Amino acid sequence: MKAENLSEADGRPGGQPPLLDIREICKAFRGQDRTVIALDRVTLPVRRGEFISLVGASGCGKTTLLRIIDGLETADSGEVRLDGKLLTGVSQDMAYVFQEINLLPWRNVLGNVALGLEVRGVPKRERRARALKALEMVGLAPVAKAPPYTLSGGMQQRVGVARALAVQPKVFLMDEPFGQLDNFTREALQVEIAGLWERLGATIVFVTHDVDEAIFLSDRIALFHASPGRLTEIVDVNLPRPRTGYDVRAHPRAIELRSHITDHLRGARTNGDPVSGGSRRVPAAARTPEEAQ
Amino acid sequence: MHLLRAIRARREAAGSGGAGGHVQADGAGAVVAAPVPGTDGRGGARGTRGHGHVIAGTLAVGVFIGLWQLSGLFLDPIFVSTPARVAKALATLIVSGPLPGAFLRSLLEMIGGFLIATVAGVGVGLLMGRMRLAEKALDPLVAFGNATPSIALLPVMEVWFGFGTAARVAFIMVICTWPILVNTYAGVRAARSLLTDVGKAFGMSGLKQTWSIYLPATVPYIFVGARIALAVGAVGMILGGQEIGQSGLGGLTENFGSYSQTADLVATIVTTTALAMLLFFGLRVLQRRAFPWIAATSAGERA
Numbered sequence: 001m002k003a004e005n006l007s008e009a010d011g012r013p014g015g016q017p018p019l020l021d022i023r024e025i026c027k028a029f030r031g032q033d034r035t036v037i038a039l040d041r042v043t044l045p046v047r048r049g050e051f052i053s054l055v056g057a058s059g060c061g062k063t064t065l066l067r068i069i070d071g072l073e074t075a076d077s078g079e080v081r082l083d084g085k086l087l088t089g090v091s092q093d094m095a096y097v098f099q100e101i102n103l104l105p106w107r108n109v110l111g112n113v114a115l116g117l118e119v120r121g122v123p124k125r126e127r128r129a130r131a132l133k134a135l136e137m138v139g140l141a142p143v144a145k146a147p148p149y150t151l152s153g154g155m156q157q158r159v160g161v162a163r164a165l166a167v168q169p170k171v172f173l174m175d176e177p178f179g180q181l182d183n184f185t186r187e188a189l190q191v192e193i194a195g196l197w198e199r200l201g202a203t204i205v206f207v208t209h210d211v212d213e214a215i216f217l218s219d220r221i222a223l224f225h226a227s228p229g230r231l232t233e234i235v236d237v238n239l240p241r242p243r244t245g246y247d248v249r250a251h252p253r254a255i256e257l258r259s260h261i262t263d264h265l266r267g268a269r270t271n272g273d274p275v276s277g278g279s280r281r282v283p284a285a286a287r288t289p290e291e292a293q
Numbered sequence: 294m295h296l297l298r299a300i301r302a303r304r305e306a307a308g309s310g311g312a313g314g315h316v317q318a319d320g321a322g323a324v325v326a327a328p329v330p331g332t333d334g335r336g337g338a339r340g341t342r343g344h345g346h347v348i349a350g351t352l353a354v355g356v357f358i359g360l361w362q363l364s365g366l367f368l369d370p371i372f373v374s375t376p377a378r379v380a381k382a383l384a385t386l387i388v389s390g391p392l393p394g395a396f397l398r399s400l401l402e403m404i405g406g407f408l409i410a411t412v413a414g415v416g417v418g419l420l421m422g423r424m425r426l427a428e429k430a431l432d433p434l435v436a437f438g439n440a441t442p443s444i445a446l447l448p449v450m451e452v453w454f455g456f457g458t459a460a461r462v463a464f465i466m467v468i469c470t471w472p473i474l475v476n477t478y479a480g481v482r483a484a485r486s487l488l489t490d491v492g493k494a495f496g497m498s499g500l501k502q503t504w505s506i507y508l509p510a511t512v513p514y515i516f517v518g519a520r521i522a523l524a525v526g527a528v529g530m531i532l533g534g535q536e537i538g539q540s541g542l543g544g545l546t547e548n549f550g551s552y553s554q555t556a557d558l559v560a561t562i563v564t565t566t567a568l569a570m571l572l573f574f575g576l577r578v579l580q581r582r583a584f585p586w587i588a589a590t591s592a593g594e595r596a
Binding site: 070090104 | 485487488490491493494495496497501505506509512584585586589590
């Protein structure tokens with residue numbers, strides 16, 4: 001099994017520094033009577049131009065990590081660097097595609113796609129042109145003037161992708177973007193995203209709990225475990241591209257990967273402690289007062 | 294046929310009430326009850342049921358008017374007058390009486406007070422919803438103001454603004470402001486994080502988020518507040534007309550009442566109802582024309 005373990009992933013492989021450097025992220029959510037450690041010292045270097053998926057059961061912190069990367073949520077400790085620059089707040093160099101379809105109903109499709117450009121101060125004319133181009137890339141230019149709620153779920157999520165494409169970000173953050181779609185639409189969009197990724201040379205961080213989806217799309221897959229939420233293994237996919245759904249599913253490497261990933265995720269759920277050896281120290285920030293004393 | 298269309302329109306408008314779970318005061322709601330969300334039949338069922346409503350409604354109104362007319366045979370016309378007499382009085386008051394002028398005056402005062410209240414209510418509601426400091430500072434004042442029976446403020450308006458138009462408009466405004474303010478505030482607080490995340494994720498400034506995300510997301514709530522405001526504001530319109538310098542439709546009711554001109558009085562009351570319904574209708578047309586997404590998306594949420 002060609003799987004890097006954490007210590008290898010931590011160190012920078014000679015030469016290119018990661019485009020997105022996520023280091024030692026800790027995040028805890030404090031409830032009234034219990035504290036949930038959503039992320040325990042997560043370190044993940046994302047390479048320029050790679051498609052990396054974060055996979056794990058719900059509650060493992062993968063969405064929280066994505067929100068922290070984007071600045072929608074703040075980490076208790078740790079840092080995120082983009083091109084070496086420390087990120088504070090929401091970065092204009094990244095674009096988020098949400099799991100829920102959340103287009104603004106009071107704007108038409110084009111207006112929704114142009115939203116990010118508006119914030120970035122792009123002049124109206126150029127805004128229109130760039131938004132239209134993004135819509136063309138997802139095949140939706142003909143419905144540019146339609147209100148979003150008149151589109152099917154798959155089309156709405158395509159608009160969400162176009163909204164991210166329009167701002168030409170350095171990194172795309174996608175939070176289970178196809179989670180609410182039916183199987184056929186989901187497969188079509190997976191192929192579409194893979195195509196876009198290849199054409200644009202984009203860097204994509206993709207959250208999903210669907211192992212097959214992750215294998216089909218990714219260069220690398222980061223496996224997460226819950227309570228405390230942590231990154232336990234980074235797997236290289238090593239499947240030839242371009243891929244189509246059928247040959248990927250039947251490919252011996254894919255079968256091997258799928259069983260490895262499911263075993264790994266399941267194993268951790270039953271015995272609680274996965275591969276990553278290191279100390280299980282609770283991060284200081286997440287310690288409850290009693291424990292701290 | 295026209296009645297049928299009007300009632301259909303009302304049903305659609307009522308169905309599009311937006312963000313569910315609100316108190317929807319509807320001053321003109323006497324004719325057709327608003328349908329319970331989700332129970333509205335689809336396809337053929339809707340057509341037949343709508344038909345049944347029209348027949349039942351028309352029949353009930355007919356029976357009511359018939360009984361009322363018959364009561365004239367037994368009762369002193371001073372008490373209830375009769376539909377025939379009221380119709381005659383209405384015609385006379387419209388053609389050669391004070392009714393059109395009073396109608397216009399009341400309508401303008403109402404619209405003026407309502408518009409100022411909308412600006413103030415939406416403005417303060419947004420401010421409170423979006424700024425923690427404003428919320429903390431204004432919360433007790435709003436609770437206090439909202440709890441004060443606005444009618445008690447009528448003499449205050451007289452003291453501040455005299456006995457003319459300004460006092461009546463101010464009175465209507467004070468009454469209308471609260472429901473709009475409280476609903477706007479609730480709307481901002483309830484703005485779905487789904488939508489507000491979008492503004493944040495694309496790096497909008499706080500002000501831009503307020504303007505481009507929170508305000509539009511709150512519009513359905515503002516309409517709920519506006520409908521309540523119209524209902525309670527109409528009360529203020531009549532009361533102000535009766536008490537502050539006897540003017541407009543309120544002044545006419547006071548006048549006809551004190552001289553026991555019952556047919557004229559009832560004709561004026563009917564006109565008042567017509568005015569209120571006109572305002573509700575206008576608000577609904579505005580919502581449907583300017584914010585078609587409210588009906589479309591709230592229907593989607595229910596489905």
